[in-house]
Amino acid sequence: MNFSFISSPKAKKIGVWGLIALGVLPQLPLIFSWFLGVDSNWNHIAEHLLPKLLLNTLGLVMLVGLGAGLIGALLAYIMSHYRFPGHRWLNWALLLPLAIPAYVMAFVFLGWLDYSGLIQTQLRAWGFDVTWDARQGYSSLVIVLSLMFFPYVYGVLKPNFERTYPEMDIQAAALGAGPWRRFWRIQFPLAFPSLFLGMMLVMMETLADYGTVSIFNTPTLTTAIVSAWQDFYSLKLAMQLASLILLVAWALFMVDHWVKVSRPRVLNKWQKITPKTLKGYQAWSVFGLVFFIFSISFLLPFIQLLYWAITSDQSFTDSKYWSLTINTLGLGLGAMIVILSVALIFELLKKELQAGRWMQRFSQLTLMGYALPGNVIAIGVLGILIGLENQFSLSSGWLSQSIWVLILVLSLRFFILGQGPVSNGLRQISPQMIQSAKSLGASPLRLSTSLYLPLLKPGLVASSGLIFLEVMKELPATYILRPFDWSALSIYTYELSLEGNYEGAALPALLLVLLGMLALWVSQRRRR
């Protein structure tokens, strides 16, 4: 058989467009929902709900983007520019808040700080008249979400802050610029696209968040989508509302694109900066600050979970936890492998083809899944799958209750987490290097295995942990598309908490966090 056709540009083009089509597939039902006519409940929603929830959604997205951006950038700066006691482990431990499921963080926060929480109850017992209502307004919600999501900014930004550009630096120093000024005028602007990428991930996470906002009972677009489906029994309305989220995400991508093109590409050589080793009170106060953020964003919620898990009616020795853990692990690893390999193939093909404007634009659409609530994606995909089953007379559940399809859907949802690092990594490989390899007669396969892969490996390994984490935490799509009698830790956590058994839910949640810690530890170890 002749396989040369596979490497022809035409086949590659078909491949890229095929992948784009697959990536856009979950969004199609949202767009098609508008062709079914405007839902009759729109008037009611527009009059009584929409203004407030749009305001809430946009307000939260901006404020959390800023909040997480600020915390993440501050920590990235500190961790890249200074060395102090505890730096080694804090370096990766600062990513751990991502391992805590959203509802846990919100619950711990309210459980401690709200009117009936530990702290206020104790203060009142001592005779202080404290009556703070933590759920009122935006402030607590923004703080909780920012603490949950800042690691995205931190993770993306830190490698950029670790770089210095000697040529520019020397020139700037010669013109009399101090280190701080050089940071602001050279390092920061060059790192800005990364900062924005991190903030964009945060903003998309905020858009898609359901767990936290529903615990604070703050209506947003996501809660309205759920309500359209549950209260008005209208999937059409839910999808039409979800397409508004698509619009916001699309706007974010436009801004991101503008940020990228408006900045010069760095062709100067960079070096790793030499961090300053802090001593004495300076060292300890910096450690104190970083450790404080680590404590409130991970350590305290973790301890609370541990406490609940120990005091609950659930037991580690129950054999179902073993299978739940194995299932979660399998799902996470499966999606991780799919995302990374597809992202690699996708980006390499685009590079080979020197993708034009349209291909680039459309390939961005495959990333939108990240901002969409999982339940809407899942039910849309479910409709397509069941349609296919009926069309081709497949046995029921062959597609719609298959673990492989579930892995595929989760991969589509979190594709951005693999695509981002791969495309950023590829951009940093200098074209000259590729040219010289090609002129020495390297085949595309050889090019991939001995040039791209080794250069991309650190980025891929680092992002693998993040992907695993997101997939194992995902609930709505997993809940809808899983096979019969198949469960995972996220599902069991949810089901126990559904009837108010939070202590019981703490054990599966704790196992989730431990798996997440393991994934981050394995993936971040190489970087140190």
Next chain:
Amino acid sequence: MSLKSIFKQSSLLIAALSLTANTTLLQASDDLVIYSSRTANLIQPLIDGFKKHHNINVKLMTGKDEALIERLKMEGRNSPADLLMTVDAGNLGLAAEKGLFQPLNLATTEVMVPAHLQDSNGLWTGLSLRARTLIYNPKLVDANTLTSYEDLANPNWKGKLCLRTSKKVYNKSLAASFVAHHGEQKTQEIFKGWVNNLATKPFAKDSEVIKAVNSGQCAVGIVNTYYVYRHQSKNPQSVAKLFWANQATTGTHINISGAGITKHAKNIDNAKLFLTYLLSNEAQKIFADLNHEFSIAQLLSETDTLPFKADNLPITKLHTEQLKGVKLMQIAGYE
């Protein structure tokens, strides 16, 4: 071989194993397939009890009501499901309205479900009861001043009321019962009154309402009783007390968990066997013990009776009036 690569390989192996294991499960024979929004931990003991009497292989798929109903609808005649179980009447009514059920035609069961707790067309039946009533803090409220849900709209409760979010199906059903009893006009006034009397914005969970009443953030709230029993058994020092609402009028609001046989069920006889088991005295006791719910057996019993007078509104109203109720809550600004 380094530790690292051992970990890598073993984890891949585990992944592959878990995936294939589950794919093979998919092909196993199935004698009864249940779609349920009652969570796995609250239904498994009933399935275990059933299996002691019958050698029937049961497959369970839990999910959210709306997703399960949508799936049933999409699957149509190819659906593997025999039975749909939910934890409220509204969703059963919705499934019936979409034509997803077939008539039950159950023979005589040990516990006979009263007519008002079944579908009027015999498409689904209630299996256990859940009561939603008032909870109050005795330090802040004299129990003699409490009467009904409706009275909490009275301005003398200003700043004293705690509610759970209007998005929760338990409140949606309560709202539907108001519409059925009082009509939309009066219901609207009740909700406006409630919103004016709120001590804080509505909570996400019943358990938070209980905590808020306990701590004195509010004097009175509305909750499902089983949350309170569970809270009290875990926190013996808790002061909040239940008050049975509307005893002089309509009776305390109850909802059901229930089930219906799907239109395209392949194992109709097994589904009937299962429902018959759920309406046996043995299973009714499991229902009551499992989650501090009330059983239908208790409603009928002369000796082990319910501790309150229950609303005997036809339970189908919780579906037919629900959308009106939901809209009225939203118009009143009850979030």
